[in-house]
Amino acid sequence: MKSFACGDVVPGCTASWVSSTDDEILVMVAQHASAVHGIHAVSAELAQSVTDRIVVVS
Numbered sequence: 269m270k271s272f273a274c275g276d277v278v279p280g281c282t283a284s285w286v287s288s289t290d291d292e293i294l295v296m297v298a299q300h301a302s303a304v305h306g307i308h309a310v311s312a313e314l315a316q317s318v319t320d321r322i323v324v325v326s
């Protein structure tokens with residue numbers, strides 16, 4: 269499984285996700301970024317920084 273914590277990109281945010289694929293995490297992060305952080309379009313740079321911080325968990 270893959271895991272991503274929003275706080276790794278946005279200090280102070282406690283949201284985190286676990287999914288089987290990077291793509292699913294990116295979809296959930298995009299929804300969260302729009303709803304919570306007012307980021308309505310995830311740039312390539314942001315997507316890359318999220319991908320870079322996705323960790324593999326068992």
Ligand SMILES: [Zn+2]
Nearest residue numbers: 274278281283
């Ligand atoms: Zn967040």
